[in-house]
Amino acid sequence: MLKLVIGNKLYSSWSLRPWLVLTAFGIPFEEILIPLRTAESRNQMLEYSPSGKVPTLIDGDVTVWESLAIIEYLAETFPNLEIWPRDRKARAHARAISNEMHSGFQALRQACPMHLGARFATPPITEALQASIDRVEDIWSEAHNRFAGAQTFLYGAFSAADAMYAPVVMRFDGYQIPVRESTRAYMDAVLSHPGFVAWREAALAEPWSIPDYASGHTLVESFV
Structure with a gap:
């Protein structure tokens, strides 16, 4: 196994x-x-x-x-x-945005560390952070508009690209980042996916905590 x-x-x-x-x-x-x-x-x-x-x-x-x-x-x-989309054009696009996620968005990573155990006040939106937010929203909008049809996820059915961007969904949600209506709808779909729900439930039951992940952020609500 x-x-x-x-x-x-x-x-x-x-x-x-x-x-x-x-x-x-x-x-x-x-x-x-x-x-x-x-x-x-x-x-x-x-x-x-x-x-x-x-x-x-x-x-x-x-x-x-x-x-x-x-x-x-x-x-x-x-x-x-169908871990990657079957359609060649959609698959190429999905791989491209996944690689961009893997190597980029440093301002977002630094300003909003993933922390499933709490909700924080929105951090100061610097120019660099706004640029990251805008780029993510543009990526999601383009993928969905070009390839998803009437379905929920970026390329229709849940794929590797959605998994690659799932932590960004959590960052946007956990730090209450202002987003477009279409972005919020996609976020809600990811947050309600059974796989993510199972991960989050297990996360909230963990006995460990790392205070550094909350350092410098204003706590609004704790879930642990």
Whole structure:
């Protein structure tokens, strides 16, 4: 059976992405959770991954680290599943925006760390942060308008691209970022997806907390 090594579900946005793909497409796997930022974290992660980071997928003698690489491996391993859109143009677009997510949006990441256990006041919207927000909304709007038809997710059915952007949905929601009506509708669809609901429920039951993730932010509501 596949093994997926992840970090705390409250905070580990990169772990969420491949976990959502595995869960959404019904791929059986064993979850191995290593708490982040403990004295033992890095050594424990090095037992599974040469990077010493999570997530890591283990499939027999194959080890894959980095969220997007894991998702691509899953798509190759299970070609019968529509992890990426079947349509060539939609698939190319989905991969492009997923790679952009993997490497970009630093202002958003820094201003709004993923924290599923709380809701915070909206941070100061700097020019850089607004640029990230605008770009994400434009990406979602273009993907949905071009490829989704009357369906809910970016390319119609839930895909790897939705999994890649799920932590951004949580950031927008958790920090009460002002967004367009169409953006809010897409966010609500992701937040109500059974895979995300299961992840969040497990996150709120975790016994660990990392105060640094809330540092510098005004708490509005705590869920843990």
